[in-house]
Amino acid sequence: TESNVNIGIRKLRKLIEEDRADVVLGSLHSGIAIGSAPVVQQLKTVYIPTANAQSITGKQGNRWVFRTITNAEMIAQATVSPDLIKEYGKRWAILYADYAWGQSHFENWAPRLKKIGVEITSTIPVPLQTSDFFPHLAKMDRSSTAMLAVFFASDIIGLLKQRRDLGITVPVMG
Numbered sequence: 001t002e003s004n005v006n007i008g009i010r011k012l013r014k015l016i017e018e019d020r021a022d023v024v025l026g027s028l029h030s031g032i033a034i035g036s037a038p039v040v041q042q043l044k045t046v047y048i049p050t051a052n053a054q055s056i057t058g059k060q061g062n063r064w065v066f067r068t069i070t071n072a073e074m075i076a077q078a079t080v081s082p083d084l085i086k087e088y089g090k091r092w093a094i095l096y097a098d099y100a101w102g103q104s105h106f107e108n109w110a111p112r113l114k115k116i117g118v119e120i121t122s123t124i125p126v127p128l129q130t131s132d133f134f135p136h137l138a139k140m141d142r143s144s145t146a147m148l149a150v151f152f153a154s155d156i157i158g159l160l161k162q163r164r165d166l167g168i169t170v171p172v173m174g
Helices: 005-018 030-043 072-079 083-088 100-115 153-165
Strands: 023-025 046-048 091-097 119-126 146-150
Touching (some): 072 100, 091 100, 100 146, 146 153
């Protein structure tokens, strides 16, 4: 799919219409999975994505889309507890990948963190494929006691290196 929504949907249509697939497994990319939901509904084909965005089986879901893995809500619900405050303090910055997957995590973590007494000091959406995190990290409230970072592996590595270069030493959860 090249992690491209248009290519992913075109290939999904080919699998169903030309190759006559009865069931399609994938995609890992949340944008493609969300875009695929109306297609599989129209073509009445079972679709089992492995993407994590909440809306795939929530707001964007339909009877043809099934989830076999956790979603952002489940992860936040299982992780957020008052014990986090003991370990990370009460003032958190949240930086997240600004697309469906990252947004789902932000939308599910933030209210749960607030409910246990965490103050969200900074909310910073970061565009996909960002390599320069400095402008985003510069927006972070320096009084934060922790950072929730919702990014994929290669992005989180860049974020952590640049965070260190800026002298930001708060623990990172993500």
